[in-house]
Amino acid sequence: MTFAELWAELLPVGRDEFTGGYRRYSWTTADAACRAWFARTATQLGLRTDCDRNGNLWAWWGRPGGMQAVVTGSHLDSVPDGGAYDGPLGVVSAFAAVSQLRSDGFRPARPIGVAAFTEEEGARFGVACLGSRLLTGAITPEAASALRDGDGVALADAMAAAGRDASGIGPDEDLLAGIGAFVELHIEQGKALADLGAVIGVADGIWPHGRWRFDFAGRADHAGTTRLADRQDPMLPYAATVLAARTSAERCGALATFAKVVAEPGAANAISSRVQAWLDARAPDEATLDLLVSQVSTAAAAAAGQHGVAVRQHRESVTPPVSFDRGLRDRLAAVLAAAGIAAPLVPTGAGHDAGVLAARIPAGMLFVRNPSGVSHSPAEHAEMADCETGVAALAAVLADLAAQ
Ligand code: HGY
Ligand code: MN
Ligand code: MN
Numbered sequence: 001m002t003f004a005e006l007w008a009e010l011l012p013v014g015r016d017e018f019t020g021g022y023r024r025y026s027w028t029t030a031d032a033a034c035r036a037w038f039a040r041t042a043t044q045l046g047l048r049t050d051c052d053r054n055g056n057l058w059a060w061w062g063r064p065g066g067m068q069a070v071v072t073g074s075h076l077d078s079v080p081d082g083g084a085y086d087g088p089l090g091v092v093s094a095f096a097a098v099s100q101l102r103s104d105g106f107r108p109a110r111p112i113g114v115a116a117f118t119e120e121e122g123a124r125f126g127v128a129c130l131g132s133r134l135l136t137g138a139i140t141p142e143a144a145s146a147l148r149d150g151d152g153v154a155l156a157d158a159m160a161a162a163g164r165d166a167s168g169i170g171p172d173e174d175l176l177a178g179i180g181a182f183v184e185l186h187i188e189q190g191k192a193l194a195d196l197g198a199v200i201g202v203a204d205g206i207w208p209h210g211r212w213r214f215d216f217a218g219r220a221d222h223a224g225t226t227r228l229a230d231r232q233d234p235m236l237p238y239a240a241t242v243l244a245a246r247t248s249a250e251r252c253g254a255l256a257t258f259a260k261v262v263a264e265p266g267a268a269n270a271i272s273s274r275v276q277a278w279l280d281a282r283a284p285d286e287a288t289l290d291l292l293v294s295q296v297s298t299a300a301a302a303a304a305g306q307h308g309v310a311v312r313q314h315r316e317s318v319t320p321p322v323s324f325d326r327g328l329r330d331r332l333a334a335v336l337a338a339a340g341i342a343a344p345l346v347p348t349g350a351g352h353d354a355g356v357l358a359a360r361i362p363a364g365m366l367f368v369r370n371p372s373g374v375s376h377s378p379a380e381h382a383e384m385a386d387c388e389t390g391v392a393a394l395a396a397v398l399a400d401l402a403a404q
Helices: 003-010 029-044 088-103 130-136 141-145 155-161 173-177 192-196 235-252 286-306 326-338 353-357 384-401
Strands: 048-051 057-061 069-075 112-117 179-187 200-206 209-217 255-264 274-282 310-319 345-348 363-368
Touching: 003 029, 003 088, 003 384, 029 048, 029 057, 029 088, 029 112, 057 088, 069 088, 069 384, 088 112, 088 179, 088 384, 112 130, 130 141, 130 173, 130 353, 141 155, 173 179, 179 326, 179 353, 179 384, 192 200, 200 326, 200 384, 209 235, 209 286, 235 255, 235 274, 235 286, 274 286, 286 310, 326 363, 326 384, 353 363, 363 384
Parallel strands: 069 112, 069 179, 179 363, 200 345
Antiparallel strands: 048 057, 057 112, 200 363, 209 274, 209 310, 255 274
């Protein structure tokens, strides 16, 4: 099975016909269709599929449990109106690489696994990389069980509605112990490779990052009759906080984004009673991230005070800095060099399951060139020829890691 064939099969799943973006949220119909595609593809390749207790998908070439396995893969879920590549490129490339190795007659000395981690984007339940966090123990089952989606549906109920029992969620030490290395291939979410004229890159590390929810509680009232001085309008401190975040990020050499906001009750002619807004913050190091977030909190509290509004802050998910395993990174670079693929080291501000797994097992990443650098958008794109080079690179890496 070629990359192009596999890609074409998955492409229509979960795509919104008006925006062209993907809405593949965990445990929804679109997610079920992605999972069915995963199972079908694995079966066609002669791989044994499995869904772990946390809802992550696995496809095995060889039996895990003996020699430590080499695992590759990524995620199939998306941000709201996400692009086609962020996540699926890694899963499709994994299957295409296995298919290539099989037709080359390669016989792995270790099991090779293809994984698709659930809820990587945290688009439904708010915690990024939820599936890999549960697997590694980076989030407790109790904390995950308390998560609700935007409609108040609990994770366990969402899983039950999709036919999964959530009672066993949590760390899976046996599964982790059976994995010797994890390599995630991903579209680059920036333009470093395009600027360097390289098709493939090796990930250096990931900036620390996280998301925080701010709840501004004011008082609903009539937009046409309430004097400005009498208002407790939560939209005003929210707006001030957005601007303060931008100023702080510029000062700190970091990134801060407010992109998701919910104003209630959402009437055009009524002052809002409540504004909920999510800060996504990323910085080159933890001290800078802490400074940035504390400056935004201080600004939110000050602005809320000026407007008679209450503000509360809730940390939804934070990922510490990741520096990928140096030995594995050097090995990836050496394999690619031997295969004639120039692959510079590239840092990233984007989060990944490989970053979560890196806390427990040797993990690394390959990036595929993104000509515009645009990601988390329907405009995200990679050239077919570059995707095929990605498959060749991944196949070379798997052949090397699984050879002995
Ligand atoms: O949001 C992120 O950094 C990632 O793309 N999951
Ligand atoms: Mn993403
Ligand atoms: Mn991703």
